[in-house]
Amino acid sequence: MTVSEIQNKTMHLSSKSISKTRAGLGFASRRKSRARAKGIRGSLIALIALIACGAMLAPVVSGTLYAKPKAEPEFLHVKNAAPRSRAALQFTNDELTQHKFYTRSQTLQAYGEFAFADFISIHANLPVTRRWVTDAERQTRFDNMRVGAKLGFRFDWLMPYFGLAVDLPTGDEEEGIGSKEIGNIEPHAGLRIGSGWFFWQLGARYNSESNKEFREVDLQEFRRFYLLETAIALSFQYVDLLVEYSYKRLLEEQEFPGLSASVIAPGVNIKPTKNFVIGLGVTYALSREREYDYGYQVRLTYLF
Secondary structure, three states, X not given: OOHHHHHHHHOOOOXXXXXXXXXXXXXXXXXXXXXXXXXXXXXXXHHHHHHHHHHXXXXXXXXXXXXXXXXXXXOOOOOOOOOOOEEEEEEEEEEEEEOOEEEEEEEEEEEEEEEEEOXXXXXEEEEEEEEEEOOOOOEEEEOOEEEEEEEEOOEOOEEEEEEEEEEEOOOEHHHOEOOOOOEEEEEEEEEEEEEOOEEEEXXXXXXXXXXXXXXXXXXXXXXXXXXXXXXXXXXXXXXXXXXXXXXXXXXXXXXXXXXXXXXXXXXXXXXXXXOEEEEEEEEEEOOOOOOOOEEEEEEEEEEO
């Protein structure tokens, strides 16, 4: 039995969820291919425009191409909204047990981000995933790579932020890790409040699968979901205390209510120097439908 067959049979508790599920949360609703293609192409054009406009405006707004913002907490589960030049290495371990089914996923990813100014940056990550699934051999390979850009305008204690990310199909769905054909496009926006010792972040993301043709072909069904995320940080000189939360809802056909999953993730950052951060966090699923039961993550970050 292959990994993909096992996943399709066991990832959810209800039979309807199982028949509609792929990659832990199932298939998305079908839409008109022509309209979808226009929307995805528009997102890619927006990503290029975001980078180009920010690069042109950077010298005018900041006075320098290498502005360094004030110290801010590095979140572990929720995506960091603040543009900043940083390099990171992160290890994540997730586990799921349902009846006789068991899966364990470990990912080591290298992350790099370059800020043209204190309000715009581009970023990329390269993940390698190892996966264990019941009655199947362990698989290890490159997962889907992510590239993107983000804007964050700091006004003292307030920072609205916007961004767009693209997941490239550098994995292999037959081995249950990423995909050779399907990538993702994810625009996001949110608000960050705080300065000094207290920070609060609230944001929303919309994610849609896509392929090289920007439309569903053969028997493909693109998965679409939205993600709401929030995080609170208490920041001190050598330590940050973090509590993060995310809610993910799958968009499906009307006859099948959308599946959802919520996760809470307390964590801590240890800051031996002002530029080096060691992050430790745990994740725990609160909802019945879930991609994993619990997990932990370790992140080493250097801020430039």
